Structures are given as C-alpha cells and as structure tokens.
Amino acid sequence: MAKGASISGFPEWLPSERVVEQRVIDTLRSVFELNGFIGIETRAVEQGSSLLKKGETSKEIYLLSRLQEVGHESDTPIEDRLGLHFDLTVPLSRYVVEHSGDLAFPFKRWQIQKVWRGERPQEGRFREFVQADIDVIGNGDLPDHYEVELPLVMVSALERLREFGLPKATVHANNRKLSEGFYRGLGLTDIEGVLREIDKLDKIGADEVARLLVEGCGANEHQAFACLELAELTAADGAELAEKFDALCAKHAITTDSDAYALARQGLDTLAMIVDEAARIRPGSVIADLKIARGLDYYTGSVYETFLDGAAALGSICSGGRYDNLASQGSRKYPGVGLSIGLSRLVSYMLHTAGAHANRVSPASVLVAVWNEADRSACNVIANxxxxxxxxxxxAPTAAKLGKQIKYADKLGIPYVWFPADAAEDGAGDEVKNIVTGDQQAADARSWEPDTVYARQTVTVEA
Amino acid sequence: MAKGASISGFPEWLPSERVVEQRVIDTLRSVFELNGFIGIETRAVEQGSSLLKKGETSKEIYLLSRLQEVGHESDTPIEDRLGLHFDLTVPLSRYVVEHSGDLAFPFKRWQIQKVWRGERPQEGRFREFVQADIDVIGNGDLPDHYEVELPLVMVSALERLREFGLPKATVHANNRKLSEGFYRGLGLTDIEGVLREIDKLDKIGADEVARLLVEGCGANEHQAFACLELAELTAADGAELAEKFDALCAKHAITTDSDAYALARQGLDTLAMIVDEAARIRPGSVIADLKIARGLDYYTGSVYETFLDGAAALGSICSGGRYDNLASQGSRKYPGVGLSIGLSRLVSYMLHTAGAHANRVSPASVLVAVWNEADRSACNVIANxxxxxxxxxxxAPTAAKLGKQIKYADKLGIPYVWFPADAAEDGAGDEVKNIVTGDQQAADARSWEPDTVYARQTVTVEA
Known part of the structure; x- marks a missing residue:
C-alpha cells in the first residue's frame, strides 16, 4: 500500500501496485463474462431505509450530507438520508426489483465496485475497499443447481489468480437447512442464535461456544455438545457426508421420518450435489464443512466461505450463500445465490505476502528520445x-542528455528507447535500443515490433 | 438511463446500456495507455480541508458521517470531516505530493472514476457521475509542450468514440496569460473578475457581460468593449492568431514593448504552438477561441473546452487546462496540465441521442440447452x-421445453444454442444452431468456433 496514506482505512495503491489490482480486476471480469454473467454497476448510494434493513454490516454505514445541510443533518430521519453501500448484494436486490421489467430471469450478474464501511478506524481494517461479486437472481423461483455452479465459477476465477501469487483456494460449504433441521431435531428453537454462536467457533473455541449456547440459546449441555459435533463434520463427497450425518442423527435420536430430518435432508442433498459436482469438475476445490454458519441473517440455504492454503490469517476471502427473501415486490420474491470476493485484501496479500509485482510502471513499450526541442514534432510522428x-x-519529456532520457525510461520500466534519425548525419536512419539487453538495431516505426517478452505490461511473482 | 431510478441525479444503466459505458471506458483506457499514461485510482474521500480549498465546485460537497456519529456531526469542524471528491484533479494533486518520492516525473496518469457533487437535485444534473481524466504533473517545472500533447491525446480518444455515435469533437483553446496581458494592457486590474464574467458569454450574451464588466470589474465602456472584441477572436493557425491579436493590440494602444504585451505574447506563443501542432497531426481538431475562460480559479496557462458538432446543448464535454499552483510542498511546486471528460453525460448522449446500443445483453455466445436435469453435469462439461x-x-436455467430455452437465449441476445447429443438417439452427435440465421450444424465443443460476426458483444449505432 502507498506509504503515508493519510486517512486510516482508505487504502490507495502506488502506480506499480495498481497494475496488479487492475490485472486482477481484468482477470475476474473475463472469467465472469466467459461464464455468461452480465456486468452492471449500481450507484454508490442507497436510501438509509434500504441500508438499515439487512445484513450484519448495516451498523457500519456512512451517511451523506450536502455541505449546505451541515448543522441540519438531524432534520432528516436516517431512513430518508442517503448512505454509501456497504456491500453489493443489498444494491443488487434493489436494482432487480426496480428494473425487473427490463431484465431476463434468471439474471446472472457480475459487479466489481468499491464499498464503504463506516467503522471506527482500526489497524488492518479497510473502510473503503473493492468487492467482486457474482449473483444469480430468479423471478419467483430459482433452481438449486445455481448453488453448485456459482461457487465453481468463483473457484475457476480464484484458480486464474494463482498466476498473481494466490495460493490454492478451497470453498467450504454448508447449508442452513441442514443445520436448522439438525438443531430442531435436537429440540432447539433459537436457530438464529445457535448459528450466530457457531459462527464464532474459529475465533473463541469450542468451550466458549458451548457456554454461549447454554447461556444464551436455551441449549442444555447435551444439545450444545451435539451442535459442536455437527460443526466438526466435514466431507469431500456426498456419500461420506450423508453417512456421517445419518450416524450423528442416529446418535442423537433424530429419526429419519421426522420433519426436522426432512428439512435437514433437503439441505444435505443440495450440499451433496455441490461437493459431488465440484469433485467431477475440479477435485478438491469444494468440501462440505458444517461449521460454516455466516453471520449474515439473510441466508436461507447454501452458505460458503473460502480459505487459502497457508493463509489462514486472512480468513475467508470469498463468501456468500443463497438468500430467498432479500428482494421482493408485493408477494413476488426474487431469490438469489451469490458470492463476493474481498478484492482489496486479496490484492494486499498478493503484493505484500506473495510478492506479485508489475514488470514495469508505464504501459509504454517505447520512449522516443528527443535530440532537441525543434525535433519534437517529428518525434510525435514516430510515436503516433x-x-x-x-x-x-x-x-521524452525534454531534450536532455541521452543518459538522462534513458534513466527516465529505466525508472518507468520502459524497455525500448527509440533514436530518431539525426538530420545532421547524412543517410543514418532511426534506431531502437533495448535498454534491458543493450541490443540496438535499425528500425522503421511503420513496421518494427517489440520482442514479445517486452511488448506488454505484465505481473509476475517473485520466486 | 434505467427507468424509475429512484434517486434523482444518481443515474444507473440497464445491463444493455452498461455494455456501452463499459466499451467507452475500455476504449479510453486503451488510448490513454497507448500514449504512455499510467493508471491510478484514488480513494473516494478526501479531507474537508482539501475539498474546500480549490475549484468552482468546492461548494458542492457530500460530507460523510458514521451512523454512530449521527446527531454529533457538528462536533467536528468541516475541515476535519471526510467528504466525497467532486473531481479527480484535487485528489491527484494530493496523491502526487503524498507519494512524490515514489513517482517518476513528469508523472503522466489516467484515471477513470466516479465523482460526486452535493448539489440540490435538479433535472438533468448528475450528482454521481464518471469522469475520465488525463493529467501530467511535473516536479518543480513542466515543459509547455504538454499543453499541446494532452488535448491531442483527448482528440484521438474522442475520435475513437465516434464508433459509438459521438459526433466530431473540436477543442477550443485559450491561454490565461494572453487574456490577462491584454486586460492589463487595457488598464484593467480585476483579472479574475473579468475572466469570470467573460465565461458567461455564451449563456447571457455580450450586452449583459459588458454591463457586468462595467458594474463589477471596474471597466469603462471602452475597456468592456475591447474585452468582448478579444473574446470574439478565433483562429485556426498561429500566424492568423498573432496577426489578429496584434491588430487588436494596436487598435487599443497596447504597445509591443509593454510588460502587459510580453505576458500576453507568452500565452499567445503557447497557444500558437498548440493549434499549429494540432493542424499538422489532426487538421481541424483544435482552434484558438479567445472567449474560453473556464470558471475554475486554479488555471494559470492554457485552458480548453471541447464541443461536439451539432450538440451545442451538451456544452463542453472535455475541459481542462494548465495549473501551476494546485499542488505544492513547502517551496516545491508540482505544476500540471490536464483534461477531463464528463463520461456519464457522453454515454447518455450516445444512448439516447446517437442510438448506440449493444448487439446483445449477455456476453455469452452460446447457450447450452438442457434436455433434462439429469444431463446438467454433461451440459456443464460442454460449456467448460x-x-x-x-x-x-x-x-439453460431449466430443462424446459426447447422453445422456452431458445426464447431465453433470444431475450439475452445469445446467438447460438447448443444441442447436446441425446443419449437416447444412437450415434447422433452435438449440434449447434444459430438462432439468428436458423443455420444448424454438427459441432464438437472442443473445436467449434462461432462466426466472427456473432463471436463478441459489440456496440453499434443505428443508421
């Protein structure tokens, strides 16, 4: 990150770092489009009422006021004020309802945009950052095969990012229905409460979660222990998942003809489909991991978190799930499935941990040297x-000594310096020098081509 | 623009419209990079103190407050609050000073980002929109040939946008030193005041401007008339410009050995260089137009506005100039030259006046049909x-009747529908149908290629 960035939580990249971010964005966009997702951009602001409605982050809003309104902000209720969006899911829901007549459903969209979180400044937390999202939204209903396909699109996108130093990513999937069915089968009723505590497992440990389940969610010790047992369950394929789950149900006397089991089984079947299809297409990319709960209150089916090999400290870098009730218009619902990559944190990791860097700062392959200012127009012709x-x-910025012009090219990483024919030297034509290799040769600006390896700005990773 | 966008001044495009905006952004980026400009992105927020300092728009700021601070906003002075940037020039100045040790100068950068203006909502005014800027910033000094090159880069960029329906663009250039020298030669001293009134010429007419010059800027009727005469001066080349200007000076008894004339002549020489170099590279693209004043107070040399043939109502679509005093650090100055395209308004013009439109909504070329849900996995393999x-x-979203699947492709503008081999039909292989032409043929997903004309999402303009 640029040194001395003067506002905490608002990262800003130096030009060479921005090259990496731009390549990551370009790469994600190309994968999303290859998979038929449609790009949209929503406005940065939403009504306060819309921002306050949903999501764990709805308490971290930046509200806007016009300069002329300063001192009178409180005249307007928060619901009627404008605020910056804190994610891209709430804006998508609003967009889809607003423009439903103009969209074809299911509507598959990608969106890469900045979001803002009005948090207290603290070390390592971004208050402005870029998210890269894909979602599919149905009109009325939405087939559950999208719960398989969307994480796989993200897997293929993250796979492409390995060229920028990203380690292998694994999607950990669970299903809210599976968890809810199991909890109900145990006799628990505060499902949201249990999910909220289970979500803290990696942070505070099993003992502490058990205590919270007993103290705050109406569980006895046996029930709390059973919830923790479920959270420990992982499986690489559907058969293994079903076997382990059924064993757990049997152990805790959840019978297969109960309503609770039927609900859990619905979730399990979707989850099994996800891991099995993933195993066919990209073995090892998706596992069932029943401790994944997700803090957000709007998920109703599959939930996903994604972890990088050897980068546990980063936490989940790509999360999401299925939400059936986020968008609606009258009695019509627009259920969705989506995942979101926290792009700024990924880029930060690539730059500072993985050693990703641009081969040059300038997009230019060639710097045309200027012998004296009177020749500048001719130099412009060559460049054109x-x-x-x-x-x-x-x-070149000025007709300085050649050494200084070469130094300018070198500082920007421009590999070639072009020497226009010196009008004073009879018969001599243009020449071009590769200042990396030292190779110099006669060249014509109407036909010369740079060597492939020097032709483009690229991003590489230190060995 | 998307119908029913619910917040006035915050435009949002429908997916097919966004394709056009995205292409425009891609095109500008490619022209800027071809010319060696380096892409950066600055954070959306700046300190209030920085936003209040400079620029005509500094009264149109959106200030931020965290949800937790509501009711206590006034505890913090505006200077210490965060606000959204209203242009990309003020952020660039701050960025360059902050990171001067990490940049190579002159620093040529492009930046395409949203900006916000905290205006009262009114018809046709955007409060959130995209700007596309190029600037070059020097460290200490900056050669004036950049005052020639930057408008020419914008001309070549705008030329490329003609494929999206933009009419021919002409840059109208002036120079503050030329105007100031002339006004001083007439005996006027309130230079900023005169420039401010002359800037209103197209809006309120010559009589009204004359009245304002007399009433508010200390001009007598003769001086006011002379200022208007200067504003009427246009020229297509440097010789014509010098001749007309010298005649005007002679008429108003401004002698060529005066300090005022020397200042004016400095501006004139730069302006002559601009139009002459432009005439060599792109005849007719840049003219000298001495009524161009620009409202912004920070310009010190060249100023530019750009108009489209037959779209006078749009006003200037690309404006800028040279600013010597915007960025500084102690006694060190960072002079700059830059131009900014108001991109959202251009896209709006292309869509609604020029008839630019995407050939299809979806980036996909092919929709793989699904005969029944059990085959979906095989369909995914084909798509992959x-x-x-x-x-x-x-x-396809569901294994609906073929007609419904084709209708879905049609609605998204996807030109090909892929028919996987029916396992039931012995020996029959995959086929692909172009639903535009009706042509259907046997195909293998490992080798088939779409016809070029159907291969990509493109933007065309109605005849």
Whole structure:
C-alpha cells in the first residue's frame, strides 16, 4: 500500500501496485463474462431505509450530507438520508426489483465496485475497499443447481489468480437447512442464535461456544455438545457426508421420518450435489464443512466461505450463500445465490505476502528520445506511427542528455528507447535500443515490433 | 438511463446500456495507455480541508458521517470531516505530493472514476457521475509542450468514440496569460473578475457581460468593449492568431514593448504552438477561441473546452487546462496540465441521442440447452470446453421445453444454442444452431468456433 496514506482505512495503491489490482480486476471480469454473467454497476448510494434493513454490516454505514445541510443533518430521519453501500448484494436486490421489467430471469450478474464501511478506524481494517461479486437472481423461483455452479465459477476465477501469487483456494460449504433441521431435531428453537454462536467457533473455541449456547440459546449441555459435533463434520463427497450425518442423527435420536430430518435432508442433498459436482469438475476445490454458519441473517440455504492454503490469517476471502427473501415486490420474491470476493485484501496479500509485482510502471513499450526541442514534432510522428499499430509509446519529456532520457525510461520500466534519425548525419536512419539487453538495431516505426517478452505490461511473482 | 431510478441525479444503466459505458471506458483506457499514461485510482474521500480549498465546485460537497456519529456531526469542524471528491484533479494533486518520492516525473496518469457533487437535485444534473481524466504533473517545472500533447491525446480518444455515435469533437483553446496581458494592457486590474464574467458569454450574451464588466470589474465602456472584441477572436493557425491579436493590440494602444504585451505574447506563443501542432497531426481538431475562460480559479496557462458538432446543448464535454499552483510542498511546486471528460453525460448522449446500443445483453455466445436435469453435469462439461477456448457460454436455467430455452437465449441476445447429443438417439452427435440465421450444424465443443460476426458483444449505432 502507498506509504503515508493519510486517512486510516482508505487504502490507495502506488502506480506499480495498481497494475496488479487492475490485472486482477481484468482477470475476474473475463472469467465472469466467459461464464455468461452480465456486468452492471449500481450507484454508490442507497436510501438509509434500504441500508438499515439487512445484513450484519448495516451498523457500519456512512451517511451523506450536502455541505449546505451541515448543522441540519438531524432534520432528516436516517431512513430518508442517503448512505454509501456497504456491500453489493443489498444494491443488487434493489436494482432487480426496480428494473425487473427490463431484465431476463434468471439474471446472472457480475459487479466489481468499491464499498464503504463506516467503522471506527482500526489497524488492518479497510473502510473503503473493492468487492467482486457474482449473483444469480430468479423471478419467483430459482433452481438449486445455481448453488453448485456459482461457487465453481468463483473457484475457476480464484484458480486464474494463482498466476498473481494466490495460493490454492478451497470453498467450504454448508447449508442452513441442514443445520436448522439438525438443531430442531435436537429440540432447539433459537436457530438464529445457535448459528450466530457457531459462527464464532474459529475465533473463541469450542468451550466458549458451548457456554454461549447454554447461556444464551436455551441449549442444555447435551444439545450444545451435539451442535459442536455437527460443526466438526466435514466431507469431500456426498456419500461420506450423508453417512456421517445419518450416524450423528442416529446418535442423537433424530429419526429419519421426522420433519426436522426432512428439512435437514433437503439441505444435505443440495450440499451433496455441490461437493459431488465440484469433485467431477475440479477435485478438491469444494468440501462440505458444517461449521460454516455466516453471520449474515439473510441466508436461507447454501452458505460458503473460502480459505487459502497457508493463509489462514486472512480468513475467508470469498463468501456468500443463497438468500430467498432479500428482494421482493408485493408477494413476488426474487431469490438469489451469490458470492463476493474481498478484492482489496486479496490484492494486499498478493503484493505484500506473495510478492506479485508489475514488470514495469508505464504501459509504454517505447520512449522516443528527443535530440532537441525543434525535433519534437517529428518525434510525435514516430510515436503516433507506433501507437497506430498498437505499440504503446511515450516521448521524452525534454531534450536532455541521452543518459538522462534513458534513466527516465529505466525508472518507468520502459524497455525500448527509440533514436530518431539525426538530420545532421547524412543517410543514418532511426534506431531502437533495448535498454534491458543493450541490443540496438535499425528500425522503421511503420513496421518494427517489440520482442514479445517486452511488448506488454505484465505481473509476475517473485520466486 | 434505467427507468424509475429512484434517486434523482444518481443515474444507473440497464445491463444493455452498461455494455456501452463499459466499451467507452475500455476504449479510453486503451488510448490513454497507448500514449504512455499510467493508471491510478484514488480513494473516494478526501479531507474537508482539501475539498474546500480549490475549484468552482468546492461548494458542492457530500460530507460523510458514521451512523454512530449521527446527531454529533457538528462536533467536528468541516475541515476535519471526510467528504466525497467532486473531481479527480484535487485528489491527484494530493496523491502526487503524498507519494512524490515514489513517482517518476513528469508523472503522466489516467484515471477513470466516479465523482460526486452535493448539489440540490435538479433535472438533468448528475450528482454521481464518471469522469475520465488525463493529467501530467511535473516536479518543480513542466515543459509547455504538454499543453499541446494532452488535448491531442483527448482528440484521438474522442475520435475513437465516434464508433459509438459521438459526433466530431473540436477543442477550443485559450491561454490565461494572453487574456490577462491584454486586460492589463487595457488598464484593467480585476483579472479574475473579468475572466469570470467573460465565461458567461455564451449563456447571457455580450450586452449583459459588458454591463457586468462595467458594474463589477471596474471597466469603462471602452475597456468592456475591447474585452468582448478579444473574446470574439478565433483562429485556426498561429500566424492568423498573432496577426489578429496584434491588430487588436494596436487598435487599443497596447504597445509591443509593454510588460502587459510580453505576458500576453507568452500565452499567445503557447497557444500558437498548440493549434499549429494540432493542424499538422489532426487538421481541424483544435482552434484558438479567445472567449474560453473556464470558471475554475486554479488555471494559470492554457485552458480548453471541447464541443461536439451539432450538440451545442451538451456544452463542453472535455475541459481542462494548465495549473501551476494546485499542488505544492513547502517551496516545491508540482505544476500540471490536464483534461477531463464528463463520461456519464457522453454515454447518455450516445444512448439516447446517437442510438448506440449493444448487439446483445449477455456476453455469452452460446447457450447450452438442457434436455433434462439429469444431463446438467454433461451440459456443464460442454460449456467448460467452450470456455476453455475463450468462447463465453451459459447453460439453460431449466430443462424446459426447447422453445422456452431458445426464447431465453433470444431475450439475452445469445446467438447460438447448443444441442447436446441425446443419449437416447444412437450415434447422433452435438449440434449447434444459430438462432439468428436458423443455420444448424454438427459441432464438437472442443473445436467449434462461432462466426466472427456473432463471436463478441459489440456496440453499434443505428443508421
């Protein structure tokens, strides 16, 4: 991150770092489009009423006021004020309802945009950052095969990001119906409460969670222990998942003909479908992990978190789930499935831990040298001839000594310096020098091509 | 614009419209990079003190407050609060000073980002919109040839946008030093006041401007008339400009050995260089137009506005100039030259006046049909084979009747529907149908290629 960024929580990249972020964004966009997702951008602001309605982060809002309103902000209720969106899911829900007549359903969209969290400033937390989301929204209903496909699209996207130093990613999936059915089978009723405590498992440990379940969610010790047993369950395929789950149900006397089991089984079947299809397409990319709860209150089916090998400290880098009740219009519902990548944190990891870096700061392949200012117009012509053929070119800032011009190219990482023919030297033509290899040769701006390896700005990872 | 967008001044595009905006952004980025500009993104917020300092728009700020601070906003002075940036020039100045040790100068950067104006809502005014800027910033000094090159980069960028329906653009250039020297030569001293009134010429007419110059800027009728005469001066080349200007000076007894004339001549020489170099590279793209004043107080040399043929109502679509005093650190100055395109208004014009439209909503070229849900996994394999070769593909949402699946493809503008081999029909292989032409043929997902004309999402303009 740029040193000395003057406002805590608002990261800003140096130009060479921005190259990495831009490549990551370009890569995600291309994967999303390859999978038929449609790009949209929503406005940065939503009504306060819409922001306050849903989500764990709805307490971390930045509200806006016009300069002219300062001192009178409180005249307007928060619900009627404008605020910056804290995620891209709430805006999507609003967008889909607002424009439902103009959209084809199921509506598959990608969206890469900044979001803001009005948190207290604290070390390592971003208050402005970029999210990269895919969601599919149905009109009335939505087939559950999307709960399989969307995490797999994210897996293929994250796979592509390994060229920028990202370790292998594994999606951990669970299903709210499975958890709820099991909890109900145990005789528990405060389902949201139990999920909220289970979500803390990695942070505070099993003993503490058990205590909270007993003290706050009406569980006895046996029930609390059973919830923790469920949370420990993982499986790489559907058969293993069903076997382990049924054993647990048997142990806790949840009978297979109960309503609770039927609900759990519905969730289990979807989860089994996810891991089995993932195993066919990308073995090892998705596992069933029954401790995944997700803090957000709006998920109703599958929930996902994604972890990177050897980067546990980062936490989940791509999360989401199925939400059936986030968007509605009268009695019509718009159920959705979506996942969101916290892109700024990923880029930060690539830059500072994985050693991703741009091969050069400038997009230009060539710097055209200027012998004296009177020749500048001719130098512009050369640069334009290169640009017309897709070769990015810059022209030296001043007719300084050649050494200084080469130093400027070197500082920007521009690999070639172009020497226009010196009008004074009879018969000599243009030459171009690769300042990396030292190779220099005669060249014509209407036909010369850079060597492939020097032709483009690229991102590589330190060995 | 999306119908019924529920907050006035915050435009939001429908998916097919967003395709056009995205193409415009991609095109501008590619032109900027071809010219060696480096992409950066600055945070959306700046300190209030920084936003209040400069620029005509500094009265149109959105300030932020955290939800937890509501009711206590006034405890913090505006200077210490955070606000959304209203342009990309003020953030650039701050960024350059903050990171000067990490940048190579002159620093040429492009930046395409949203900006916000905390205006009262009114018809046709955007409060959130995208700007596309290029600037070059020097460390200590900055050669004036950049005052020629930057408008020419914008001209070539706007030229590329003609494929999306933009009419021919002409940059109208002036120079503050030329105007100031002339006004001083007339004996006027309130230079900023005169520039401010001259800037209103197109809106309120010459008589009214003359009245304001006399009443508010200390001009007599003769001086006011002379200012208006200067504002009427236009020229297509440097020689014509010098000739007309010298004639005007002679008429008003401004002698060529005066300090005022020397100042004016400095501006004139730069302006002549601009129009002459432009005439060599792109004849007719830049003219000298001495009524261009620009409202912003920070310009010190060249100023530019850009108008589209036959779209006078749009006003200037790309404006800027040279600013020597916007950024500084102690006694060190960072002079700059830059231009900014108001991108959202341009896209609105392309969509609603020029008839630009996407050939399809979905980026997918192919929809793989699903005969029944049990085959979905095999359909995913086909789609993945296509994607692996760069062909964007979607899979039908449900195993509905074929007609319904084709209708879904049609609604999204997906040109091909893929029919997987029916396991029931012995020996029959996959087929693919172009639903635009009706052509249907045997195909293998590992080798088939779409016809070029149907391969990509493109933007065309109605005849």
């Amino acid at each position: 001839q290169l640009r017309a053929r897709g070769i990015a070119a810059d022209v | 084979q296509l994607r692996a070769r760069g062909i964007a593909a979607d899979v």
